[in-house]
Amino acid sequence: MQRPTPITPLTGTTDPDQPMSRRRFLARGGAAAIGASGTLAGLGCRREEEPEPIKVGILHSQTGTMAISETSLRDMELFAIEEINAAGGVLGRMLDPVVKDTRSRFDDLFPKRARELLVDEKVDVVFGCWTSSSRKAVQPVFEQHGGLLFYPLQYEGNECSPNIVYTGSLPNQQVLPAVDWLRSLSGGAKRRFFLVGSDYVFPWTLDHVIGTHLEATYPDTEIVGRAYRPFGHRDFETVVGEIVASGADVVINAINGDSNLHFYNELARQEVRASDIPVLATSIGEDELRGLLPEVVEGHLAAWNYFQSIETDRNHRFIEAFQKEHGEDRVISDPMESAYAAVYLWKIAAELAGRPDPVSVRAALAKNIQFEAPGGLISIDPRNQHAKKRCRVGRIRSDRQFDIVYEAPRMLTPDPFPQASFPGWRCDWTRGGLTEGAAVDVRP
Amino acid sequence: MSSFYSLPLPTLIIATALISVGFCWFGGIFFRPILRIFVEGRDTGNEIVGYILSCFGVFYGLLLGLIAVASYQNLEEVEDNVAREVAALDALYQDVTTYPAPHGQNLRWLLRDYCRYVFKYAWDDYSKAEIPAGEQTRITAFHERLLAFEPETETQKIVHAETIRQFSDFLESHRVRESSITTGIPVVMWYVVLVGAILNIVLVWLFDMRLITQLFLGGILAFFLGTMILLIGVMDRPFQGAVSVSSKPFEILYWSKMRD
DSSP, X not given: OOOOOOOOOTTOOOOTTSOOOHHHHHHHHHHHHHHHHHHHHHHHSOOOOOOOOEEEEEEEOOSSTTHHHHHXXXXXXXXXXXXXXXXXXXXXXXXXXXXXXXXXXTTTHHHHHHHIIIIISOOSEEEEOOSHHHHHHHHHHHHHHTOOEEEOSOOOOSOOOTTEEEOSOOGGGTHHHHHHHHHSTTTTOOOEEEEEEESSHHHHHHHHHHHHHHHHHOTTOEEEEEEXXXXXXXXXXXXXXXXXXXXXXXXXXXXXXXXXXXHHHHHHHTTOOTTTSOXXXXXXXXXXXXXXXXXXXXXXXXXXXXXXXXXXXHHHHHHHHHHHHHOTTOOOOHHHHHHHHHHHHHHHHHHHHTSOSHHHHHHHHTTTOEEEETTEEEEEETTTTEEEBOOEEEEEOTTSOEEEEEEOSSOBOOOSSOTTTSTTOEEETTTTEEEOOSOOOOOO | OHHHHHSOHXXXXXXXXXXXXXXXXXXXXXXXXXXXXXXXXXTTHXXXXXXXXXXXXXXXXXXXXXXXXXXXXXXXXXXXHHHHHHHHHHHHHHHHHXXXXXXXXXXXXXXXXXXXXXXXXXXXXXXXXXXXXXXXXXXXHHHHHHHHOOOOSHHHHXXXXXXXXXXXHHHHHHHHHHHGGGOOOOHHHHHHHHHHHHHHHHHXXXXXXXXXXXXXXXXXXXXHHHHHHHHHHHHHSTTSSSSOOOSHHHHHHHHHHSOX
């Protein structure tokens, strides 16, 4: 006689004598599978949702004639981003750098890559450019797409874009104080200036600004000659010959890129010594000096806001951290320090705004953003989005570092339109924006 | 596919076991009664299925074994390629050290930058089967600067020619490694592997035996097949997943030899 099947209580206990039926097996198997799936989910899927990273663009020439200068800016911007990410990112989100090589092609590749960063990659901010040609080429792209560019170089002024934050210095923070110093007794009381540069907007405008400044301030000085050569130019025999023949007692050098190697080598070849005709460079820093033999450049001058040889604890820590990561023989120049500060200034603004998008960051920039940079405190003037900086003049040593021979006593307020050079022009984004004045042709 | 490689190994092992054994058990319970109709009514049914399974198993086992060995060899080969590229990079770095200042420093700096970029940024992209543009940019930058050097003495000419040759070696190693970033077993081969595994299990369902025995023996076979397929899967993409080529050789070169 078959035993009646016992009623299985709801608690799930079973009669141990009862053989396992297919249905019961399925029920248990299902429960076991659900349990196992739970374990699997626990192992594999219990990852905390990481917030989406903030995309930031880096736009520099890593190949071509400007590579020698611009790759160092890229390194410094990536270094700052790595530091920020190691400290937790911005607004709790990691920074994801998108790096584009513009191959030293200012007119076509710079705007193309800028558009790719803003439209395709949808970056919140771009750190980039070196030459004014490249900045001017990308400016319309940033204005059209509402992007935000942090430009780390010293430049000629005569520009003020709401979509660009200028963390380098203007002529009134770099060249003009240096010219004033050269005119002073400690600077050698120079009177005969020769201007040499690459053939583009930065040296032309610098020429105009220096010319009007000397005319207005020092009537007894004279610009005895000018020479502008294209990017990548190598033959400076004629130019140096002209310098010697002009009787100049100082040269202001606004040559950019590799051409500097050939210019200084030619000076040495024609035995033009720094003690006789010092060359004050506006684009030669410690990083560019790596490409020059010390005996060729020793004693010449450069005007910047930052030198690696600044003796402060903050600067020492900064140099040590960078060299630890990139090698003991790496040097740091003013544009590199400015590029580093640019990333941190953007971080501070984004955190103040609570959002990383360009509109919010720009609004936060109006709140007097400050950063303790390796070269000293740096702040953004909300009126024109330029940095307040201190001018320094350095003399090149045999170890390719600088002795600081002059330091401005205070931070200098940026003035993109010195009235002697650009009468009527003003820029104040807190009060009406750009006021246009008389048309000025800067081309010499 | 990328989500497969993003899972940790323990999760993959458990998932594979659950899927393969689960499939075997599910089919054993639901499909076995239907499939057994084909071999029912004959005393020799189990023997016939046994013959077919052993015959099929030999071919499938061979296929699986060969693919597993090929995947392992491929992984080893890529490791060798990485080691070869690092050795070529090291040799190139030593060559440019002999260049006169400042060219030597500039060239060393560019190679250092390349090396750091590879393990710091590029390796992450490899794990997504992507080739980052930054590598080529850095190689081009070095090539440009190398060719910009104009040797003046006979010694410099010899060293420069040797460096250019060394650079070609490095470039070749780099290209070989780069091409292995996206290598893997062809889709059609995966199709054969997976269909073969399914057929193996289906053949097991045809045996006439107690359900519990069927589930136990079938489960063991399914677990082993799943493990073998997992082994091939994790080794298939040399730069992806838990079993992948490491960037350590680049890191060691950078931190021990390149920072001067």
